[in-house]
Amino acid sequence: MIDTLGLDRSLAKLSDLAPKGYALGLHIRFASAHLMIQTYDPRWTEIYTERGYMLADPTVFWGFGNDGAIRWSQVNLPDPHDILGQARSHGLKYGLVVAYGPTSSRTIGGFARDDREYSDDEIDRIVEIVEKLHVASEPPEQLTSAQRMALRLIARGNRHAEAAALLGISESALKARLRSARDRLFVRTTAEAIQRAQEYKLL
Template structure:
């Protein structure tokens, strides 16, 4: 519960440092992040996904090969799909790329503003905060059988009372299992926990 509060506080700092939004993929493994946090313009986020830009984004390419923080304007990777130019049209004109962690569990993020370049102090602050988030969101190796069973039933559309009856436990016990699963997956809601568990093949 404490980490959820800490994460919220850290993300508030990130919001203030990146007023035009950000996308942060935490602990990428097998090509997909354990957790994806993003506040970019929804239209830009949708277009980014629809066009498959992650595979050609200079920010991501840099992040796979490097650790640390760098301004987008200093990236020397080719951008034939004009990802940065398109991002600018959605208010993400200036930005910083941050990459942290071993290649087997790397966190990569892009943080933007519309008015000016990030200062060195802001870049260092971002790097420190994202490092804290990276260290605080280590993916679990697995869920307990009880957590898995509870999430699976809710994912199938069973209401809490129905799921509890199917498991032979009280509704409050089911809610406790769902709560522990949310905590284990660093999820704010049960639906978010289900999505994260499915994406990481825990259920």
Template sequence: MIARSEVQAALPNLGKLAPSGYFLGFHIRFAAPLIQYQTYSQAWADRYAMNAYALRDPVIAWGFSTTGACRWSVLPVPDPFGILKDAANHGLKYGLTVSYGAITSRSIACLAHDEREFTDTEVEMISTTIRRLHDILTPPESLTKAQKEALRCIAEGDRHAAAAAKLGISESAFKARLISARERLDARTTAEALQRAKDYRLL
């Protein structure tokens, strides 16, 4: 569970560096991140969703076109819909986007400040943190057949004894499979493991 504790330690630090909030999307596949964290104001989050800005956002377009870090003030991507100006009106006056990873599993982080540009030192700190989080949040490529069977039984509502009988194994063996699945998915509970397996499209 070291990975989870490292993530939980990193998020508040990013929050201090980005007082106007952030959006972190890790391992974007099929146009949606597998894991995301967001601290923007509710007003901006609602406006962003209502106007479908994600489809036209120049910082997201930049994040998919390359990797690295770029302040919004020098973003080399046109903004014909005025999204950055609208963001500034909501307190996101200065921003930074960090993009990292293969295009098939890209992570894009957008962080905002209301008073000043991010310093070079902050850009490097944030970039290092995003790269580290991308690596530790990389989902497993697969689960074993036994792990999948155990999680599917739980998904179908089977209790441990019934699931074990269905699979022709002892209840302790069934519990061992669930523990193995939780460890593989870095999940605290079986419910969390099941949700992660679904999110990662492993079931």
């Protein structure tokens, strides 16, 4: 599990390397990412999401079928909706797609700039960061019994004080268990932890 500071540093490096933004889906399983981070122009992200472009994006198709990295200009796949052309009109003129990990838990990222193509050195640096983030954000195969019980009680609607009393522990101890579950599941809120745990059938 990557620490939050390490995550922030890695994402800051990606922001430096992608001045027009990026979209990074870590551990995509069943068409849903364990962690999704987007810094593209919000107007482009809104259009992309509303029109369901992920299902037709040639760079995403490339990412599911290939390992490594390729410049957008070198992706030789159909683009019937002219997604890459529309992206250019929002300043995403030059880009890179990176794919890593097994098909069952894939990480795919798109990175953009508006001034020039990515250099080989920049591509190597982005690939290295993406691979590190993929390994560090591996979804857990299980939670501890203490974490599971704490999440279950909150999921059933118990307040912190009630859940702590049922477990025979202090409220601060309960909060510590919930915090450790959030960290393990790579989320920021308990509600997200419950949802993620249910998605991975950990509860």
